[in-house]
Amino acid sequence: MHHASARHKAAARTGIWFVGARGSVASTATVGLAAIADGQAPPTGCVTAREPFASAGLPAFADLVVGGHDISSVTMTKRAECLVETGMIGPRLFAATHDALERADAEVRPGYDPHTDGPRTESQQAVAERLAADITSFQERHDLARVVVIDLSSTEPPVVPSPEHDDVDALLAALADPARAVLPASSVSAYAAILAGAAYAAFTPSAGMGLPALTRLAGERGIPVAGQDGKTGQTWLRTVLAPAFAARGLKVLSWAGTNLLGGGDGATLADPDAVRSKLASKNRGLTALTGSDTTPLHIDNVPDLGDTKVAWDHVHVEGFLGSRLTLQTTWSAHDSMLAAPLVLDLARLLALAHAAGISGPVPELGFFFKDPWGSDVHDAADQARAVEEWVRGTAAQVGR
Amino acid sequence: MHHASARHKAAARTGIWFVGARGSVASTATVGLAAIADGQAPPTGCVTAREPFASAGLPAFADLVVGGHDISSVTMTKRAECLVETGMIGPRLFAATHDALERADAEVRPGYDPHTDGPRTESQQAVAERLAADITSFQERHDLARVVVIDLSSTEPPVVPSPEHDDVDALLAALADPARAVLPASSVSAYAAILAGAAYAAFTPSAGMGLPALTRLAGERGIPVAGQDGKTGQTWLRTVLAPAFAARGLKVLSWAGTNLLGGGDGATLADPDAVRSKLASKNRGLTALTGSDTTPLHIDNVPDLGDTKVAWDHVHVEGFLGSRLTLQTTWSAHDSMLAAPLVLDLARLLALAHAAGISGPVPELGFFFKDPWGSDVHDAADQARAVEEWVRGTAAQVGR
Amino acid sequence: MHHASARHKAAARTGIWFVGARGSVASTATVGLAAIADGQAPPTGCVTAREPFASAGLPAFADLVVGGHDISSVTMTKRAECLVETGMIGPRLFAATHDALERADAEVRPGYDPHTDGPRTESQQAVAERLAADITSFQERHDLARVVVIDLSSTEPPVVPSPEHDDVDALLAALADPARAVLPASSVSAYAAILAGAAYAAFTPSAGMGLPALTRLAGERGIPVAGQDGKTGQTWLRTVLAPAFAARGLKVLSWAGTNLLGGGDGATLADPDAVRSKLASKNRGLTALTGSDTTPLHIDNVPDLGDTKVAWDHVHVEGFLGSRLTLQTTWSAHDSMLAAPLVLDLARLLALAHAAGISGPVPELGFFFKDPWGSDVHDAADQARAVEEWVRGTAAQVGR
Amino acid sequence: MHHASARHKAAARTGIWFVGARGSVASTATVGLAAIADGQAPPTGCVTAREPFASAGLPAFADLVVGGHDISSVTMTKRAECLVETGMIGPRLFAATHDALERADAEVRPGYDPHTDGPRTESQQAVAERLAADITSFQERHDLARVVVIDLSSTEPPVVPSPEHDDVDALLAALADPARAVLPASSVSAYAAILAGAAYAAFTPSAGMGLPALTRLAGERGIPVAGQDGKTGQTWLRTVLAPAFAARGLKVLSWAGTNLLGGGDGATLADPDAVRSKLASKNRGLTALTGSDTTPLHIDNVPDLGDTKVAWDHVHVEGFLGSRLTLQTTWSAHDSMLAAPLVLDLARLLALAHAAGISGPVPELGFFFKDPWGSDVHDAADQARAVEEWVRGTAAQVGR
Ligand SMILES: NC(=O)c1ccc[n+]([C@@H]2O[C@H](COP(=O)([O-])OP(=O)(O)OC[C@H]3O[C@@H](n4cnc5c(N)ncnc54)[C@H](O)[C@@H]3O)[C@@H](O)[C@H]2O)c1
Ligand SMILES: NC(=O)c1ccc[n+]([C@@H]2O[C@H](COP(=O)([O-])OP(=O)(O)OC[C@H]3O[C@@H](n4cnc5c(N)ncnc54)[C@H](O)[C@@H]3O)[C@@H](O)[C@H]2O)c1
Ligand SMILES: NC(=O)c1ccc[n+]([C@@H]2O[C@H](COP(=O)([O-])OP(=O)(O)OC[C@H]3O[C@@H](n4cnc5c(N)ncnc54)[C@H](O)[C@@H]3O)[C@@H](O)[C@H]2O)c1
Ligand SMILES: NC(=O)c1ccc[n+]([C@@H]2O[C@H](COP(=O)([O-])OP(=O)(O)OC[C@H]3O[C@@H](n4cnc5c(N)ncnc54)[C@H](O)[C@@H]3O)[C@@H](O)[C@H]2O)c1
Numbered sequence A, B, C, D: 001m002h003h004a005s006a007r008h009k010a011a012a013r014t015g016i017w018f019v020g021a022r023g024s025v026a027s028t029a030t031v032g033l034a035a036i037a038d039g040q041a042p043p044t045g046c047v048t049a050r051e052p053f054a055s056a057g058l059p060a061f062a063d064l065v066v067g068g069h070d071i072s073s074v075t076m077t078k079r080a081e082c083l084v085e086t087g088m089i090g091p092r093l094f095a096a097t098h099d100a101l102e103r104a105d106a107e108v109r110p111g112y113d114p115h116t117d118g119p120r121t122e123s124q125q126a127v128a129e130r131l132a133a134d135i136t137s138f139q140e141r142h143d144l145a146r147v148v149v150i151d152l153s154s155t156e157p158p159v160v161p162s163p164e165h166d167d168v169d170a171l172l173a174a175l176a177d178p179a180r181a182v183l184p185a186s187s188v189s190a191y192a193a194i195l196a197g198a199a200y201a202a203f204t205p206s207a208g209m210g211l212p213a214l215t216r217l218a219g220e221r222g223i224p225v226a227g228q229d230g231k232t233g234q235t236w237l238r239t240v241l242a243p244a245f246a247a248r249g250l251k252v253l254s255w256a257g258t259n260l261l262g263g264g265d266g267a268t269l270a271d272p273d274a275v276r277s278k279l280a281s282k283n284r285g286l287t288a289l290t291g292s293d294t295t296p297l298h299i300d301n302v303p304d305l306g307d308t309k310v311a312w313d314h315v316h317v318e319g320f321l322g323s324r325l326t327l328q329t330t331w332s333a334h335d336s337m338l339a340a341p342l343v344l345d346l347a348r349l350l351a352l353a354h355a356a357g358i359s360g361p362v363p364e365l366g367f368f369f370k371d372p373w374g375s376d377v378h379d380a381a382d383q384a385r386a387v388e389e390w391v392r393g394t395a396a397q398v399g400r
């Protein structure tokens, strides 16, 4: 490929559009992006910083520009300041990235809040068009080759099923009806990404682009999408360990877990409705990998832990001649510090997918997700190999 | 391959010759083999019980016959009885395998004890010939297609280096000299395996076949060998986890560990000399995988734990923007129950290697070892893939 | 006291009447009592085996005789046999105590099962009289100075409040009405103890003697009672640790816990109703001792763990200058092995209370309970001191 | 006592003289003292902030003045700044206490460094007099009722025994000899405290005042002394838990532990000589409390942990009928944040002892130490009670 326009090169100025831009993960990603782009911090924790990703012609960190939607009026800068208070972000780093936070926050536009927006002067179609216009205008203003929308908004309760979720035409009709609110907010944002022609990643367990009608539409309109629910800590660890037991011929009898966390996510998940989405998504991989369904799992809101997530797992395993072994793991990490680099990875990788003209779910990005779209593979080592092969192949196809 | 004699088929009656046959691992493996062969226990914990191994034409469990060397007069039956007392082996299982233990113990011959044998009416050459004759006679008596020698004897202190260890001719000369004891006991046993034309696996960290002159000789004499030091518990876990951190771009700062164990191995390792072999071998993979050399590691003899090994690891990791995360693991298992099925796996796989005419170190068997011969790969997932590919390829070559 | 009849001496033949006699704890206590009485096992885990209890003139282990009520037809012997299968009780111990189990099981009479008994040919008064007659007949048959009833039956859901529970006369009237079932089963058994003049201990969190009208009646009729809910594992540990933090001026911010258990109790507590009684009772002491109400707690039924209970606690503490420290504890024990010796202790100590003519709740026995009757003290060290002082004082008063 | 001069009142301006004033613990104590005295931080972690200490007439925090000896030229301010970098001290707190640190550091005088001082123009007597003069001058300059010397200097290797250590006269003679260095540095400092008439506490396991001749001399010269080796974290936890097991009649079989730490103390304890003092002192209480001598213990220098100490303990316990239970604890804390408030407590309590005219070891202060002088009590709950009774009694005697 001797000459590629920016449209066909991944390594071009790229927008990241966060839904939930003023949340903990998005603010941390923005701080980190600024620090890495400036050479003030190494890209530790970013998968795409190592080979074969590093030489795959992905957009440089310095070529990523941040904007987004949120329904909160607390700015990214203020949010980052709170994270300084809790000790998660160092004061120097905050000072050094203050201006970048201000610049990014200036690109934040009001999101769609189903609790306050309407009832119902506006159709959801109109809402989505407004959201899409925000994205398009951002893209033009910054002269971006493409935009990747990443959903980082608060986890929603499980969606109430509706026949329109499975049928593109019925969905489009319902969206046009100002009297109806057929989609949860996350899915309105996903639809807006389609309208804006933006690539899309669902880092949350909310419905988002995961509704069949939207997934199909994304495929038809040439949008690469990836999801769902970032696999960052305890679940990642489980998908590392469970296949390893299987490779040894050892039989998992039960896998019990507890998560303690505070922060914004802790407060959201204190809501028994929201936590149901999360628990379902966390356990899917484990059951697939072990065959055991004795997998009790709890998420407790422990405000004094702030953004630290502590997770304990107890694995009970049957070995040779009916003998038993146990493995306990205790994981302690700043949750947003785990998520943020993966979010930057997804932006870079979806930029490549977009440049390559891939549309619909990208199963090879399953590495990043608890509940991978388009794939049944949960084994973290298999997923790592798959995404490496994918980036090699796709980069070769696109040229650099 | 239209016609294969037993000599060229793996799936034939095969001998397992344990050096250290009356130890905990060997006795457990013998109990388990009898129970599996009889259909009284499933082969849980055996890697070769699952695909692609299961259909690779390995010798059936019922086609494996046990014998060995030991320097202890406590029989395998008695040893197994002690393991019943500690709760590791169930009383019913013991009763059901009692006769098989007696039969196997009847095949145990006196090993070479450097503390009591000599000084020096006999050369080590003569000793090795006696040991080899025990193996050959076992093979003939039971009409076995081949024998696999597996070193399960007590861990020796690190070997005192000697120029003969690197030079085949010098070694053979020294062996013939009754005044010298150029080899540690484990290496005399390894040499005996060569003389007997038996395949060989080193499940211990002792010198064994690992001395360069012996490895070379094994290659020349057409013996497949695999080693070294069974990777069964904490070390295995580390080689599962460390590559997973690397795949995430996370940087291990330190990896500290403690092992508590009782039993025969606990008592042996209470000797600071013997423990040095073990600690070196345990840490090699970790340093290779993480780049960190802050890897303090202890092995404590805690007699009241019996054969249970409890291992605690504390992993300190740097993530995004200099943030820190910790993972702690606590592993609790009957050590011999982890080792025994892998020992049976090795016997079956080396039978295949022998049938295929492979000689010298088999790097693809690195999955089973802390310190893999012929390979620098420590990543457990990579090793699992490698041994699966190897068995497919080798089975296809040999025919079934 | 120059001459004391058996009635006034604690050290006399004493009956233990288990409600739930065929359960795991009762069967284990019976095995243990037989083994200790015979000198086959030391009384490890019995508080009363050490000073000052040992020389307080309590009934000797050999002077304790077991009987009880249950609604299951699975005998104590059979139950103990199951505990042998799970590895909790050794096969030799079982063989050595087999006859004692048979003898004890011959003293088991049908309990009151509210699900099958009635509706309602019989009043609860009549039921209680039948149960009391079982106890009295047991006492006479074995020529016992006294009987101690210990409730070890399955945990009931929280009781539905009723005005009769607070008023002795109203309660007695309601009990006489065959159309009503004013008391839960555990309280019918407690009432039966009163009718039989037996001392009483509530090892479960069920209502039992804890209803105000029954507690009062016990006091009026001269019955010493102690409760409630045996403090054996995780909760005991918490009441050891929490006061120690307070003594150091350290402030507990949160105390999160998870319990995994199988066995009969695990299955019972899988019922969300039953578990509510237990969780309430487990958290009471903790909140009293720490002032923190961030104490999320879970009990999961993990059948593959059998009678082993594994409990993980995560304690988050504020120290000097706002610094934070964490303590994690992992506890793993056979639950019934913790409970059984304390049950024997309670029988011996309530025998002393009875001999001393103490009636109503004995607050000094709070050491044994999660929710101590007649006391607000939860600090395990304070409780240990209190019961030691009590036994010294009471023994001195009774004479030996 | 109707009228007490400042000399006989504890609640008077009091000096704290740190040996090792520029170390981590001393700098943290100084930051904290300033913050508490100013009302910027609550005295969390100080035992003396709660009753009965709070109303015992101890010197107020605002009446404590800091000075000390050190052999390092890195100031307290600089040291505190490093602790800010590691995240242990917050940047605001540092800013708010900056001036107090500067003031305290201005009171730091060169200590006695046996490696560079001499050889031997000066006798150790002369050195001690110089050190004592520093203390006296500090006391006068600040008009202090008394000074409490607290040894917080680096742990020394175990002392080489010498007959003079047991004999006051011989010791005094040897001290006067410029050719000899009969005392380790910590004991020279202790002797200086005696010369200055200052109360003294040994927070380290070094010899200090613990040599018999010095202890005797302190008694004769009317100096109250307390030691030895601050009981702050893992050891404290063990002396909470071990007596609790004993109270339950449970038998500890083994208690294995590992400590990971970085910081100055981590580096010091990487020296196998220094660590021997520490390990001995850590294990003494445990063996006394449990009777078990299977207590393997390790201290590893893990620089990346900074001042955080992580300690894992594995306790194996025998219960009823030979059953086994395990308790594991993982403790994670900033070591200096645990030590600093206890150091302030000791200053306040020794001021009271001094006011009360107590001389020699104060056994009731054993609560604070791993290796309590004048006492065999290690049980933390018993020690807490003892020190509370002592403060009540002594305060009553002194008047307030
Ligand atoms: N390790 C991790 O942090 C991790 C892992 C997997 C998934 N997640 C998911 O990522 C999401 C973000 O986590 P967080 O910790 O940043 O949460 P957070 O609560 O700090 O941030 C969520 C943000 O979303 C905004 N928001 C809510 N509704 C919105 C709407 N309708 N439109 C636009 N913005 C909206 C909120 O105002 C808030 O600013 C959560 O759903 C979480 O479950 C996080
Ligand atoms: N998970 C595991 O159990 C595991 C893992 C890796 C390595 N290993 C190694 O496997 C070996 C066996 O472990 P074990 O627990 O059975 O130990 P063990 O002490 O129970 O058995 C060792 C046996 O070797 C015999 N022996 C000693 N010297 C001999 C000699 N010169 N010739 C013949 N026999 C000799 C002893 O008499 C004893 O019967 C050890 O070296 C151990 O380090 C075990
Ligand atoms: N460490 C401990 O084991 C521990 C600690 C605190 C409290 N407890 C409590 O002790 C009780 C016994 O525990 P377990 O493990 O032995 O349980 P289990 O389920 O093994 O035994 C309970 C027994 O009670 C019997 N029962 C049920 N309803 C009855 C009735 N109405 N009358 C008479 N018998 C009846 C059952 O048939 C069964 O035999 C439970 O309530 C448990 O919560 C146990
Ligand atoms: N939780 C705890 O932190 C804890 C608990 C028990 C005991 N300790 C003991 O407290 C002591 C201080 O711990 P730290 O973490 O502050 O150590 P540190 O290494 O940070 O400080 C020690 C200080 O002592 C100084 N010093 C060394 N030799 C000296 C001498 N001869 N005269 C005067 N000063 C000298 C050093 O220069 C340094 O400033 C150590 O001995 C440690 O073992 C600490």
Ligand code: NA
Pocket: B371, B372, B373, B374, B375, B376, B377
């Ligand atoms: Na190698």
Ligand code: NA
Pocket: D371, D372, D373, D374, D375, D376, D377
């Ligand atoms: Na002492």
